[in-house]
Amino acid sequence: MQDRTILRTPLCDMLGCELPVLLAGMGGVARWELAAAVAQAGGFAMLGMVREDPALIEAEVTALRAATDRRFAVNLIPAATDPLLLDAQIGRCLDLGVDTFTFFWDVIPAVVRRIKQAGGLVLHQVGSAGAARMAEEAGADVLIAQGVEAGGHVHGRSGAFALAETLLAEAGVPVVVSGGISTGRGLAAALAAGAQGVQCGTAFLATAESFAHDYHKARVVAARGEETVLTDVFVLNWPMGAAVRVIGNSVTQGLGNRLLGHDPARLPREVIAEDGGTALMRFSTDSPMRHTTGNLEAMALYAGQGVGAIRDIVPAAQRLHLMADEAAACLARAAGSRA
Known part of the structure; x- marks a missing residue:
């Protein structure tokens, strides 16, 4: 030591x-x-x-x-x-x-x-x-x-x-x-x-x-720094333009080059997960916690560029x-x- x-x-x-x-x-x-x-x-x-x-x-x-x-x-x-x-x-x-x-x-x-x-x-x-x-x-x-x-x-x-x-x-x-x-x-x-x-x-x-949910932790362990992306598509519950850095997933891959510039008023409200009786929407800022169930892969999986270490x-x-x-x-x- x-x-x-x-x-x-x-x-x-x-x-x-x-x-x-x-x-x-x-x-x-x-x-x-x-x-x-x-x-x-x-x-x-x-x-x-x-x-x-x-x-x-x-x-x-x-x-x-x-x-x-x-x-x-x-x-x-x-x-x-x-x-x-x-x-x-x-x-x-x-x-x-x-x-x-x-x-x-x-x-x-x-x-x-x-x-x-x-x-x-x-x-x-x-x-x-x-x-x-x-x-x-x-x-x-x-x-x-x-x-x-x-x-x-x-x-x-x-x-x-x-x-x-x-x-x-x-x-x-x-x-x-x-x-x-x-x-x-x-x-x-x-x-x-x-x-x-x-x-x-x-x-x-x-x-x-x-x-954090074990799935989120596992994605962090497996990820490299270059796999993180900055996007404002996970913006429901926050002001417009609030960008986040996440591990890339099916949602960010579907955006192509349009990672930024999303208006929360124009994003669909689709329930994809649940936690403690609360419905969680696609494109919300919620990340999966210990007891979250549903489509965890499509949620915001936060991680910084130091994740590779x-x-x-x-x-x-x-x-x-x-x-x-x-x-x-x-x-x-x-x-x-x-x-």
């Missing part, structure tokens, strides 16, 4: 973690089980609670706290959530004593200020320098630079490290790199560039504790520690070569 203290950054002190690796708040996937595993292993955990009922949020927060005493964040997406539901979500979180939030997509300053006025921390994922400026001006404590390589919803079109370089030159708050990072080499590169950590989604989706399903702690040891070794070698 490598000396992981070489990885520690001021962000670790801010978030109360040992390793500068953040679990992406993947909706549906990052439930309490995965969040607890990452937190207990030394990373920083986020609960993916996009558009979830406040009662479920309370149940997840309660279960997470029973499993670990580590700090965590709740991830919400204001732009993709009905305002009344969003208000109720935030209110329930604050009532529960949740003090750290992650937001994504459009920057809504009033939402950021609400958390800050309550004494909380805000991590804001952004896809452009302009959005980063807005988030920092609104009071965000950490900026997560999401690159176009990322799996799931992708807001910008810049590469993760290119965007991070811009933010590092401009921002007055810690910068985290997100998008295509699934190995220790990526973590080492981010830290060497001056970022204070990385955020990983795909690497933790393919773990034992992830709430993921070759097995392992416990989240094992993936995190392998990543940390590899990063520590890379940085130690680099420091030795400069001595």
Whole structure:
């Protein structure tokens, strides 16, 4: 085992973690089980609670706290959530004593200020320098630079490290790199560039504790980075133009070269799957969870371009520690070569 203290950054002190690796708040996937595993292993955990009922949020927060005493964040997406539901979500979180939030997509300053006025921390994922400026001006404590390589919803079109370089030159708050990072080499590169950590989604989706369906995990293990595509055809439940990176399937293959430019109002509503009594539509943003049944192959199978380095399903702690040891070794070698 490598000396992981070489990885520690001021962000670790801010978030109360040992390793500068953040679990992406993947909706549906990052439930309490995965969040607890990452937190207990030394990373920083986020609960993916996009558009979830406040009662479920309370149940997840309660279960997470029973499993670990580590700090965590709740991830919400204001732009993709009905305002009344969003208000109720935030209110329930604050009532529960949740003090750290992650937001994504459009920057809504009033939402950021609400958390800050309550004494909380805000991590804001952004896809452009302009959005980063807005988030920092609104009071965000950490900026997560999401690159176009990322799996799931992708807001910008810049590469993760290119965007991070811009933010590092401009921002007055810690910068985290997100998008295509699934190995220790990526973590080492981010830290060497001056970022204070990385955020990983795909690497933790393919773990034992992830709430993703086994079919989705298997597709991640089998896929190569070049098999992912960026498309906005999986857009039902999100604003028009919301692009996602997924593993190519029969739906994306049927689009030919028309991967982008789809109007959700013109897409057919066809039920292809079911989860807990809820009908799931073709072209929706839903990905298959543990208990989903139906045509899983035609659903959104989120994965970033770093998917090619993921070759097995392992416990989240094992993936995190392998990543940390590899990063520590890379940085130690680099420091030795400069001595």
